[in-house]
Structures are given as C-alpha cells and as structure tokens.
Amino acid sequence: MGLGRITEGRVPTPSFSVDHVVIFVEDLGRASDDYAALGFTIVPGGVHADGLTHNALIPFADGRYLELLALTATWKRRVFRALARSGLDRVLTRRSPLLGRALRRIRSGGGLADFALACSPLGGVVGAGEIDGPVTGGRVRPDGQEVSWRLAFPRAAVLPFLIEDVTARHLRVPPNVTHANGAAGVQALTVATGSFDRSVASYQALLGREPFETVAPIPRSLAVEFRLETVAIRILAPIGPTHPLRAPLAQRGDGLYGVVLRADRAANLDPARAHRALITLAKS
Incomplete structure (x- = not known):
C-alpha cells in the first residue's frame, strides 16, 4: 500500500522539493550566537502559533534554510523532561505534531531533528491513512507579520514531514541572505x-x-x-x-x-x- 498518492485526476499529482532542516536547540539565543560564530547569518523567526516554540532561520540562496527550533521557556523544558521520564510526554506535544516528532528524536539532547519537503498540492498525499493531516501551522514574525502554512506527517518515522504555504513563501523564508562562511x-x-x-x-x-x-x-x-x-x-x-x-x-x-x-x-x-x-x- 502506498502513502496516499492520488492519481485518479481529482487532485493533481504532487510535486516535492526539500524545504528546510530542523535543528532542535536548548536555548535559541545561545544557539543563534553559536551559529553566527560559525559564519551564518541568523534571521529571527518568531513565536509559533501554539506558543510552545520559537525559531530562528538560516536561509540560503537556493531558497532552502536551516531552522533553529527551541521551546519558548525554561520551565517548559523542565516539564517536558519530567513528562518524558514518566512516559507522558504526549501531554506536552499533543498541540504540536511537529514538536512531538522532534522531541521523540532528541530526548537525549539537541541536534538534527527533522526535515521538511515542500509539497504541492498537499491534498495529493493525504487521506489514505498513512499520512496524518493536514494541520494548520503558523508564527508571528518579530515585525508582527503573520505567516501560515499547512503540514502533514507521514507515520513512518524515517520520512520527512510535508509543508505547503498558505501565505506567500517569501514571508516565511527571507530571500537574498548571504553567509560569511560561503554557504549557499x-x-x-x-x-x-x-x-x-x-x-x-x-x-x-x-x-x-x-x-x-x-x-x-x-x-x-x-x-x-x-x-x-x-x-x-x-x-x-x-x-x-x-x-x-x-x-x-x-x-x-x-x-x-x-x-x-x-x-x-x-x-x-x-x-x-x-x-x-x-x-x-x-x-x-
């Protein structure tokens, strides 16, 4: 059985491209400073709509980016660790399937947590039982601009999650960013x-x-x-x-x-x- 690809004409066959990589960090400010010291230009991202996480972006000339993702408060990190020890961490991650995916992989610490494929149309892959979604996501940038997207989550943990923009992509991913270390x-x-x-x-x-x-x-x-x-x-x-x-x-x-x-x-x-x-x- 496939993963929900629909080819009967009602929904166009979806196209895929690598969108971004998620790096889970303990402290967003410290991680931003460290990545800047590695030669990257850091763009503050904002707080996600669920209020649990905030991020910073490292955008590249090819339109893809690294996302530094962290919980928004120290007490939330303490709560998660306590819940993880008791096996009840789903209480924290129920509001955010993406956070749940990341935290299942980084209980032992930060690092590469996930990656996303841009998928259009997202409706071409959901609905057959092996991909959950779509769910709406979003964040508010530091300048007050709201950005939003839709997500879908394959149940196979080895697969990336899928994203489709609702607002214009340039509002989510800043263009024309260069880096001192030459990353493009x-x-x-x-x-x-x-x-x-x-x-x-x-x-x-x-x-x-x-x-x-x-x-x-x-x-x-x-x-x-x-x-x-x-x-x-x-x-x-x-x-x-x-x-x-x-x-x-x-x-x-x-x-x-x-x-x-x-x-x-x-x-x-x-x-x-x-x-x-x-x-x-x-x-x-």
Missing part, C-alpha cells in the same frame, strides 16, 4: 536507518520514483539516494555490529543524520558549536 544551499541530506529495505520502500512510495545507486559516505554501509531537484537524500544503513551509525540509531532512532551544504569552501563544522548537528560545507 543544501546539497545533500543523510538519513540513517536500521531497516534499509523498508525505509527505501517508504521513500519510493511517497516520492513516486526509484532511487539511484550511490557511494556510501560511511564505509560498510548500505546506501541509495533519491534526487529532488539539486538535493540528494541519501538513505544509509549500517552493516555489522560495530558500525558508527549503531550508536546514534540506538539513541535517536531512524531519521536525519547529517547535512551537506553547498559552499565556496570545504569544512566540517564543529558539532559542539553547531549544537550536536553534523553539518559539512562542500565546495561547489
């Missing part, structure tokens, strides 16, 4: 999984396309990639019990593992300064 766009995303065949099949069903063979960036790995415009989504699975992916998979589960940014220089960014996110600059 997203080149590749690495998704780690412990169930290679099932994960590849989930991406095939969602995207409606076959993967390409690729060279694994980590030796002794199974690997394929799906290409969306100029971005490669690499699906990676470990071979053998001592593989370096075993530990993060045990700690965080299937999902986003690494990001490669297109830039005018090559560098591996300090994971401590990047709040545990594995980000590489690749010279293009």
